[in-house]
Amino acid sequence: MSTDAHTPEEKANLRLVLDMFDQVLNAMDADAVDRFIAPDYIQHNQSVGPGVEPLKDLLRFIKKETPQAVHDVKRSFVDGDHVIVHYHVRRWPDDLGWAVVDIFRIENGLIAEHWDVLQNLPESSPNPNSPF
Amino acid sequence: MSTDAHTPEEKANLRLVLDMFDQVLNAMDADAVDRFIAPDYIQHNQSVGPGVEPLKDLLRFIKKETPQAVHDVKRSFVDGDHVIVHYHVRRWPDDLGWAVVDIFRIENGLIAEHWDVLQNLPESSPNPNSPF
Numbered sequence A, B: 001m002s003t004d005a006h007t008p009e010e011k012a013n014l015r016l017v018l019d020m021f022d023q024v025l026n027a028m029d030a031d032a033v034d035r036f037i038a039p040d041y042i043q044h045n046q047s048v049g050p051g052v053e054p055l056k057d058l059l060r061f062i063k064k065e066t067p068q069a070v071h072d073v074k075r076s077f078v079d080g081d082h083v084i085v086h087y088h089v090r091r092w093p094d095d096l097g098w099a100v101v102d103i104f105r106i107e108n109g110l111i112a113e114h115w116d117v118l119q120n121l122p123e124s125s126p127n128p129n130s131p132f
Helices: A008-026 A030-035 A052-065 B008-026 B030-035 B052-065
Strands: A037-043 A070-079 A082-090 A098-107 A110-120 B037-043 B070-079 B082-090 B098-107 B110-120
Touching: A008 A030, A008 A070, A008 A082, A008 A098, A008 A110, A030 A037, A030 A052, A037 A052, A070 B070, A070 B082, A082 B070, A082 B098, A098 B082, A098 B098, A098 B110, A110 B098, A110 B110, B008 B030, B008 B070, B008 B082, B008 B098, B008 B110, B030 B037, B030 B052, B037 B052
Parallel strands: A037 A110, B037 B110
Antiparallel strands: A070 A082, A082 A098, A098 A110, B070 B082, B082 B098, B098 B110
16 A cells, blocks of 8 residues: 555545445445445446445344444555455354445545455465465 | 646656557567567466466467457546556457556566456446447
């Protein structure tokens, strides 16, 4: 994560996304979504429907089903109006979990578009390095 | 992709990575690896061994097994010494393929560290938006 060359706008965009991780994803708080995400945001994740309502439903579901879930941010980047976050989802304490990268586009101080890629972490690997 | 606020170093880092996509990944050219990737680079992909030799072996394998494979770059970003690329791998022309995000750390003009997340694209989705 490099911060020395970030513009004030980039700093604000990165802060918005990291605050969203804390207050929406890790808090699993559907009621906090509207503070961070535009109602008509463009969702590219292929597992949920478009717009904020399916996201709110998903947050309520995971809060009920996996109340110990964590979104553990490993690194984050900002380039203009885009913010990229690489993180480890664990649904329960000993879950191997998923490696995820989210890409967000920010517009008018809210998340306006979202892409992600998600991969199950393997039990074993030929590579001694961590996935993170 | 925002370029207006990029430093000269960021522009060079982004160019290195996009040239690597053309000349190594899309060319499937194991002999070009050393022009872009440090011999002792830190590989975090969990499917291959560390260092450049397993990568060269993989390139030779995919060139033989899937000679029509393409790495179709959808968007790319740079933040200081890190470059992020979101792309679509298709192994053959009608392959649904994978969505991938690569994160590269650049040091001394070469790729020094690499993380990635890879996901099979689904045949159908509740979301009418493209994965890209």
